[in-house]
């Protein structure tokens with residue numbers, strides 16, 4: 001199986017770096033004239049897939065917005081994942097999972113094993129039970145050519161309380177996560193499969209953000225992150241960054257063509273990022 005990092009590199013070269021979030025907020029369902037129920041969720045998700053998935057390299061459904069409808073919401077998520085992959089987009093499922101190793105294996109089976117109905121190209125993972133607790137996800141991802149994006153410097157204002165804290169070895173928590181990712185990606189070319197989540201909203205951290213892997217950069221758009229912020233934060237490493245936007249893109253619905261145009265426009269704005 002071709003490694004996720006290679007598949008991502010090719011997808012970004014073909015379609016641009018924008019990662020389109022598909023987050024069916026109750027407020028967006030209302031703005032689209034839909035009811036906040038499973039039928040509204042399904043219509044929203046499938047319209048977003050139709051408008052976005054044929055045009056962007058990566059889509060990122062936020063699992064919470066589907067889970068809130070229980071098993072029928074998860075069924076919509078399954079259909080959304082399949083529709084987006086059929087349209088040629090890589091699916092990065094934002095689930096931020098993390099637990100003791102034996103349970104991490106079950107999460108890996110749920111999201112990264114191609115036999116699972118929720119199988120995705122990559123997931124987000126939380127390292128706060130210790131980076132090693134994610135080993136089953138890393139190993140399963142390697143086995144199936146999938147990717148894992150680990151929280152490092154998140155876009156929310158509360159993140160620094162944990163992520164800037166200094167560990168016993170004198171490195172910050174975020175720096176420790178990035179060191180682990182650097183080791184995992186060491187021999188990969190053109191790009192490793194193990195990414196970091198680094199917000200497009202963060203201030204100066206002093207961290208070395210080069211680790212030969214992809215970066216998911218949420219916070220671009222609705223949370224205030226701009227192209228100038230991406231250049232400021234990532235500098236020469238910006239070529240491996242996937243700026244992620246959910247609400248700012250989705251407010252262009254419910255017309256699938258308007259969603260497509262918004263995605264294409266956003267990718268145009270991001271075109272200078274790598275240079």
Ligand SMILES: O=c1ccn([C@@H]2O[C@H](COP(=O)(O)O)[C@@H](O)[C@H]2O)c(=O)[nH]1
Nearest residue numbers: 062154155156199218222223245246247
């Ligand atoms: O640090 C993080 C990690 C994940 N997210 C997720 O990204 C989207 C952001 O949505 P917008 O509407 O573009 O603000 C959402 O799914 C978050 O859970 C993040 O924002 N920050």
